[in-house]
Amino acid sequence: MIVPIAVVLIGLGALAVIGVVVGILDAAQAGAWRRVAAERRRNWEIRQAATGGRSDSREDDDGD
Numbered sequence: 001m002i003v004p005i006a007v008v009l010i011g012l013g014a015l016a017v018i019g020v021v022v023g024i025l026d027a028a029q030a031g032a033w034r035r036v037a038a039e040r041r042r043n044w045e046i047r048q049a050a051t052g053g054r055s056d057s058r059e060d061d062d063g064d
Helices: 002-051
Strands: none
Touching: none
């Protein structure tokens, strides 16, 4: 009866460790993602200014 409880506790502990690691890695990359988002927004604003604010979904291709 102890073995299933131990397996569950080990699994929960592993999930907690994975969560902490993912949180740390995400925080470390947040600045890079903000720079990417800012660059995409600048490009979008330039396109909007060039087209007078009208948008065509076929022209809205950012390469993703």
